[in-house]
Amino acid sequence: MARPAALHSCPPDALAALGPVLCLHDARDRHPLSGWRRAVQVHAHVSLDSEGPSEALCFRSADGECCWQLHRLPDSDFLAWERLLDCVPVEACQADTHPGPRWRAVRLSAWPRWRPCALRLHAVPGLPAEQALAAADVDLSRLGREAADRIARRLGGLIGFGGGLAPA
Template sequence: MAQIVANAAAHRGAALPQPRQLAELGTVLCMYRPQRGSELAGWTQAVRAECRTGMDSDGPYESLRFFDCHGRCCWRLFLLPDSDFLAWDILVAQLPARAEEEGAQGGVTERLWRRLAGRLGGGDWRLCALRLHALPQSGWTAALAASPAPVSAVGVAIARRIARQEGAVGEVRLDDCCCAGAAVATGLSPTGGSEVPLVRL
């Protein structure tokens, strides 16, 4: 079931992507704080966004970071192999870009410390794969809706890597091949159930 959230900052001319631009991204990995609400709660608080790029031992990664009026990161979207790369490139070309600070990801000790500090401060992050949808609204505001999206096996590997880097937890639905997708569409799955397999991150 899709969730629908309108962003009040979007009609104030804030430096934010439009819901239509986010919907064009296809499947993305969403990082959010569940204590603040649903997966789209960060979108409602955001007043600006920027693109972040970085490199770790597994290769490059890209995300969109959204910030609230206090300058705190309140929502993140990550590029996945399942995303629309052209739409992503068009969007990030319109946003301020920033490279991750060297050593920002840190080693194992740094990641564990960030995870512990986040939990003690009530700042746990969760991850899920979503497809975003733009819904027309009256006037000049727009609403953003989201629905869960399955990801490829490669997408699951990337999601696990991001979860490890960010000290976040979550789960994604695996859509590992066209055969599995066809089985789910007919009400069957390779394991005999009717659901797409859920993978914990």
């Protein structure tokens, strides 16, 4: 497993350059940026499965728990993702090999429940780093919505992709 990098390797302006992303935040958080404010480390997950490539940034809190995720969508800026992946450790993930709904239910019961939302991040100059990020709703292409639905089902299961910043 790759050792996560300090959060400064993933500054707000680099996140803003990503364009539209799928954000997964803890379902107990009322705002999608709550996890960003708790994050102290980041690493990337990269995998390839039957549905194609998958790239995400996993942000960890001081206790080592994943508290915020950003997933690349077809609508995201590919080159900005590549530049960011050059700055953070990348962890290659195994494809999900659990067969059927029973294993899926077991797996999801052990994971935090994520609230998915599509958003565009914006850097806010002049604020402390943990507050220097803002988010806005974003419209996705049909392909982007399908990818967001697939990611949300695969990782969140019990809370489906609801679209924008409003709670799903």
